[in-house]
Amino acid sequence: MIKSIKLVNFKNFVDETLRVGSFTVIVGTNASGKSNVRDAFRFLHGIGRGYTLAEIFGGKYGPGGQLEWSGIRGAPYAIVRFGQPAFSIQLDLEYEGNQVTYFIKIEFPANSEPYVSQETLTKESKSIYKARANPGFGLQLYSGTNDRESGILDWSKPALTQIVLGSVDQESGRSSWSTPTLTRIAGDYIELYKEVIFTGIPLYLYGFRFIEPEPASMRVPSVPGTTILGETGHNLSTVLEAVCADANRKRILTEWVHELTPMDVTDFEFPRDPSGLVHLLLHESNGNKVSAYSASDGTLRFLALLGALLTKDQAGLYFLEEIDNGIHPSRLSLLVELIEKQTSKGGIQVVTTTHSPDFLGLVNDSTFENTSVIFRDESAASGVIRPVSKLPKARNLRQTQGLGRLLASGWMEDALAFSEFDTKGEKEEENDE
Numbered sequence: 001m002i003k004s005i006k007l008v009n010f011k012n013f014v015d016e017t018l019r020v021g022s023f024t025v026i027v028g029t030n031a032s033g034k035s036n037v038r039d040a041f042r043f044l045h046g047i048g049r050g051y052t053l054a055e056i057f058g059g060k061y062g063p064g065g066q067l068e069w070s071g072i073r074g075a076p077y078a079i080v081r082f083g084q085p086a087f088s089i090q091l092d093l094e095y096e097g098n099q100v101t102y103f104i105k106i107e108f109p110a111n112s113e114p115y116v117s118q119e120t121l122t123k124e125s126k127s128i129y130k131a132r133a134n135p136g137f138g139l140q141l142y143s144g145t146n147d148r149e150s151g152i153l154d155w156s157k158p159a160l161t162q163i164v165l166g167s168v169d170q171e172s173g174r175s176s177w178s179t180p181t182l183t184r185i186a187g188d189y190i191e192l193y194k195e196v197i198f199t200g201i202p203l204y205l206y207g208f209r210f211i212e213p214e215p216a217s218m219r220v221p222s223v224p225g226t227t228i229l230g231e232t233g234h235n236l237s238t239v240l241e242a243v244c245a246d247a248n249r250k251r252i253l254t255e256w257v258h259e260l261t262p263m264d265v266t267d268f269e270f271p272r273d274p275s276g277l278v279h280l281l282l283h284e285s286n287g288n289k290v291s292a293y294s295a296s297d298g299t300l301r302f303l304a305l306l307g308a309l310l311t312k313d314q315a316g317l318y319f320l321e322e323i324d325n326g327i328h329p330s331r332l333s334l335l336v337e338l339i340e341k342q343t344s345k346g347g348i349q350v351v352t353t354t355h356s357p358d359f360l361g362l363v364n365d366s367t368f369e370n371t372s373v374i375f376r377d378e379s380a381a382s383g384v385i386r387p388v389s390k391l392p393k394a395r396n397l398r399q400t401q402g403l404g405r406l407l408a409s410g411w412m413e414d415a416l417a418f419s420e421f422d423t424k425g426e427k428e429e430e431n432d433e
């Protein structure tokens with residue numbers, strides 16, 4: 001389970017940490033930095049997908065020319081905080097009872113490509129590997145607690161990628177420092193590979209999913225076999241078809257669709273068109289069959305969320321942008337209930353941003369503990385992240401006024417502005433008691 005993500009000079013954050021729980025909610029005014037947090041998770045996911053830094057930042061096209069990955073918002077020089085030479089991201093997680101920390105720092109030199117300048121992976125405070133840039137030479141890798149020199153890696157991609165994917169560039173014949181030369185003493189290398197895999201990090205980073213459904217994408221029929229929901233909701237029909245292949249999951253899906261939408265959906269059908277693409281048809285109790293083309297935007301959004309949360313190949317962490325978007329307030333409580341229920345089982349984590357006071361007013365105590373506000377500090381042009389529960393008197397006010405009202409009235413930002421910025425938690429903890 002991901003515990004926290006720490007951002008240093010990433011976009012508008014100087015040095016901020018977001019606490020992450022089963023269900024994490026992020027609020028904040030426009031341009032406070034909510035989507036920048038999403039971008040940080042996307043950066044890590046790009047590593048999980050085995051991309052180079054250039055691909056993570058700029059995008060990646062598949063062999064057929066299709067866009068496989070859309071890169072991070074903004075030019076590379078706008079991903080590091082304006083005027084800074086480097087950013088770093090640290091992810092803390094607990095995997096099989098062990099505390100694991102992954103840290104990566106990216107340097108942006110004035111006249112050349114960004115490179116990995118530092119990277120570490122630790123488990124229970126013991127070093128699995130450390131990598132440090134050696135300019136003009138490459139990324140020097142040290143493995144184990146005794147920092148054994150284990151090879152020179154290519155600094156245009158994370159060491160993690162090169163260790164996990166092994167010798168992908170081995171035959172590329174590029175200049176010597178840019179070719180991974182992991183110590184080829186087989187036992188040594190395999191040992192390191194195993195240690196890295198056993199931290200859970202590659203799996204976690206790969207398993208992030210980002211969902212920002214767009215009705216137009218959800219209406220596109222899918223290619224058979226594509227069972228992972230695309231960022232804008234592509235592949236919806238095949239994702240739901242896969243869910244329906246399992247009788248129990250199908251029952252849960254149908255129950256939730258029934259609850260969440262005013263339509264009385266009794267069944268799903270996935271007809272193929274002559275070109276083999278898979279379409280989506282919803283059967284209603286009155287005998288009507290409604291295709292994805294004529295289903296409402298809100299219905300499709302619910303279906304996308306349900307598809308993502310109920311799918312068999314479940315990801316570890318879902319980042320949902322503006323979850324309340326297009327959803328009627330009367331259905332929000334069910335949406336909150338759905339996510340709190342699915343995440344409380346422990347398999348998946350959900351992080352969402354929201355502008356909705358109604359949504360916030362509905363979260364349970366445990367989600368409240370994992371709700372953070374991002375405040376835009378105009379004087380420093382930066383974002384400050386704080387758990388709402390650590391703001392002075394937040395717990396009391398939540399009881400008396402409701403969290404939604406505190407969001408709508410701007411109380412959170414005011415409370416943050418008036419509590420001392422530089423105390424970074426310690427003082428706020430006291431306020432809590």
Ligand SMILES: Nc1ncnc2c1ncn2[C@@H]1O[C@H](COP(=O)(O)OP(=O)(O)OP(=O)(O)O)[C@@H](O)[C@H]1O
Pocket residue numbers: 010011012013028029030031032033034035036037074077078079080081082381
């Ligand atoms: N490299 C950077 N350095 C400093 N600040 C940056 C950088 N890149 C972006 N920003 C700031 O981040 C802001 C955008 O943040 P973001 O998109 O995360 O907002 P948001 O909280 O998602 O807002 P909304 O609710 O409108 O979607 C920009 O307005 C800009 O001020």
Ligand SMILES: [Mg+2]
Pocket residue numbers: 034035
């Ligand atoms: Mg945003």
